[in-house]
Amino acid sequence: MSFEAWLAFFVASWVISLSPGAGAIASMSCGLQYGFWRGYWNAVGLQIALVLQIAVVAAGLGAVLATSELAFGLIKWFGVAYLLWLAWKQWQALPQALDDSAAPRPIGRPLSLVLRGFVVNASNPKAIVFILAVLPQFLDPTKPLLLQYVEMGATMVVVDLLVMAGYTGLAARVLRLLRTPRQQRLLDRSFATMFAGAAALLATVKRAAT
Numbered sequence: 583m584s585f586e587a588w589l590a591f592f593v594a595s596w597v598i599s600l601s602p603g604a605g606a607i608a609s610m611s612c613g614l615q616y617g618f619w620r621g622y623w624n625a626v627g628l629q630i631a632l633v634l635q636i637a638v639v640a641a642g643l644g645a646v647l648a649t650s651e652l653a654f655g656l657i658k659w660f661g662v663a664y665l666l667w668l669a670w671k672q673w674q675a676l677p678q679a680l681d682d683s684a685a686p687r688p689i690g691r692p693l694s695l696v697l698r699g700f701v702v703n704a705s706n707p708k709a710i711v712f713i714l715a716v717l718p719q720f721l722d723p724t725k726p727l728l729l730q731y732v733e734m735g736a737t738m739v740v741v742d743l744l745v746m747a748g749y750t751g752l753a754a755r756v757l758r759l760l761r762t763p764r765q766q767r768l769l770d771r772s773f774a775t776m777f778a779g780a781a782a783l784l785a786t787v788k789r790a791a792t
Contacts, residue, residue: 583720583721583722583725583729583730583733583734584722587720587722588720588733588737590720591720591734591737592737592741594716594720595737595738595741595742596741596745598712598716598738599738599741599742599744599745599746600745603780604661604665604702604703604706604777604780604784605628605699605702605703605742605746606745606746606749607773607776607777607780608624608628608668608698608699608702608777609621609624609625609628609699609746609749609750609753610749610750610752610753610773611668611672611753611773611777612624612695612698612699612750612753613749613750613751613752613753613754613757614753614754614756614757614769614770614773615675616695617754617757618747618750618751618754620692620695621695621750621753621754622746622747622750623692623695623696623699624695624696624698624699624746624750625699625742625743625746625747625750626695626696626699627695627696627697627698627699627700627701627702627703628699628700628702628703628742628746629699629739629742629743630696630699630700631699631700631701631702631703631704632703632709632735632738632739632742633735633739634704635703635704635709635710635713636713636717636731636734636735636738637731637735638710639710639713639714639717639731640727640728640731653707654707657705657706657707658705658706658707658784658785659785660705661702661705661706661707661781661784662781662784662785663781664701664702664705665702665777665778665780665781665784666777666778666781668698668702668777669774669775669777669778669781670774672770672771672773672774672777673770673771673774675767675770706784717731717734720734756769
């Protein structure tokens with residue numbers, strides 16, 4: 583992969599990661615609930631799913647998933663159901679009054695947060711279609727493809743980790759401004775609404791035309 587091609591892909595990776603989506607909403611939600619360091623485990627799960635999706639495309643299975651109505655539908659509707667479940671959990675979250683001494687935040691288990699991020703990304707078939715459409719544009723067919731996929735995958739993961747750190751940290755800092763259960767409840771329900779909105783958008787995604 584030439585430096586010029588990598589640089590173009592690097593810029594594209596920033597644009598892709600900065601675009602608001604279910605992953606960004608999940609990162610902000612975890613930052614709000616658990617703080618930066620604990621909530622950032624969610625971003626690790628997002629990247630594991632991203633690597634899996636890139637591997638699927640590199641193996642040639644991406645085209646099958648993108649054009650198979652059954653496979654596409656199963657993944658999509660599982661993703662819709664999971665986002666709605668996250669919306670319900672966020673809506674039901676119990677607020678805690680905070681004072682200037684910073685009351686402890688709820689403890690989230692790292693493994694469960696990693697799994698949460700993984701499911702959010704892995705259950706979005708749109709990501710497979712998007713990767714399938716974008717990555718080949720930067721491939722040089724005269725050079726080893728595996729190494730190029732590794733380079734692009736590493737680039738996307740590093741960029742996305744940085745972007746999700748921003749989303750997680752921003753939400754974690756917002757929590758410090760909340761002082762009443764009412765304020766926290768409003769923010770929790772705002773995130774619940776965003777999760778539901780992401781589910782509604784995912785429900786409209788259609789598979790690639792055959």
